[in-house]
Amino acid sequence: DTAVSQTPKYLVTQMGNDKSIKCEQNLGHDTMYWYKQDSKKFLKIMFSYNNKELIINETVPNRFSPKSPDKAHLNLHINSLELGDSAVYFCASSQDRWLASDNEQFFGPGTRLTVL
Amino acid sequence: AQKITQTQPGMFVQEKEAVTLDCTYDTSDPSYGLFWYKQPSSGEMIFLIYQGSYDQQNATEGRYSLNFQKARKSANLVISASQLGDSAMYFCAMRENGANSKLTFGKGITLSVRP
Numbered sequence: 001d002t003a004v005s006q007t008p009k010y011l012v013t014q015m016g017n018d019k020s021i022k023c024e025q026n027l028g029h030d031t032m033y034w035y036k037q038d039s040k041k042f043l044k045i046m047f048s049y050n051n052k053e054l055i056i057n058e059t060v061p062n063r064f065s066p067k068s069p070d071k072a073h074l075n076l077h078i079n080s081l082e083l084g085d086s087a088v089y090f091c092a093s094s095q096d097r098w099l100a101s102d103n104e105q106f107f108g109p110g111t112r113l114t115v116l
Numbered sequence: 117a118q119k120i121t122q123t124q125p126g127m128f129v130q131e132k133e134a135v136t137l138d139c140t141y142d143t144s145d146p147s148y149g150l151f152w153y154k155q156p157s158s159g160e161m162i163f164l165i166y167q168g169s170y171d172q173q174n175a176t177e178g179r180y181s182l183n184f185q186k187a188r189k190s191a192n193l194v195i196s197a198s199q200l201g202d203s204a205m206y207f208c209a210m211r212e213n214g215a216n217s218k219l220t221f222g223k224g225i226t227l228s229v230r231p
Contacts, residue, residue: 033218041155041205043221056218090161104151105219107161 003027004108006091012114013081021076021111023091030096031055032074033105034066037088049074050097078113086115119143120208120222127227129198136183137193137225139208147213150191152182155224156204164206167191198229 048056
C-alpha cells in the first residue's frame with residue numbers, strides 16, 4: 001500500500017544510453033512532480049504535471065522528457081545519458097497544485113541513477 | 117538571491133535535549149507556505165511540519181514545532197526531546213502562492229544525535 005512508488009530504485013547505465021524511471025501514486029492526487037537531488041544533496045524541481053498537463057518545466061535539458069499517461073503516473077525518460085545526470089531522482093505528488101495547509105507533497109523513495 | 121537559506125554546519129545534540137534548526141527565506145509574495153522535510157540515511161523524504169504565512173500560531177506536530185518569525189523571515193524547526201532516530205538531514209522548503217507553485221528547497225542541515 002505504498003503511497004508513491006518509483007521503479008527502479010537503483011539504475012546503473014553507460015553514457016549515451018536512454019533510460020526511463022517510472023512513478024505511480026495511489027493517493028488519488030492530481031499533481032505530480034519530479035525533483036533531482038545532486039551529489040551535494042541539493043533538491044531542485046524539474047517538472048510538474050497536473051491532471052496529465054505539464055505545468056512546471058524548469059530549465060532542464062530537453063534530453064529529459066516527462067510523460068504522464070494518467071494522473072496516477074508520471075514517468076521520466078532520459079535520452080543520451082551524461083555523467084552529470086548521476087543523481088537521485090524523486091517523484092512526488094500532492095492533492096492539487098494550490099497552496100494549502102494540508103497540501104503537502106508526498107515523496108517516493110527515490111531512484112539513484114549512476115551514469116558510468 | 118537564495119529563496120531558502122540554511123547556513124548551519126552539521127549540528128550535534130545530546131539525546132533528550134532540544135535542538136533548533138535555522139531557516140530563513142526570501143519572498144515578496146504575501147501568501148506562501150513553509151515546510152520542513154527529514155531525510156534519513158535511507159534516503160526517503162519525510163514531511164514533518166507546515167506553516168502558512170497567514171497562520172496566527174506557530175505550527176506544532178508532536179515533538180516538532182516551528183518558530184515562525186514573519187518580520188524576520190525565519191522559520192526555525194525546533195525538535196524537542198531528541199531521539200537517536202532524529203539523526204538525519206533536514207530540509208526547509210517554501211512554496212509561494214500561484215497555480216504552479218513548486219517547492220524550493222534549502223541546502224539542508226545534517227543533525228546528529230549523540231547517545
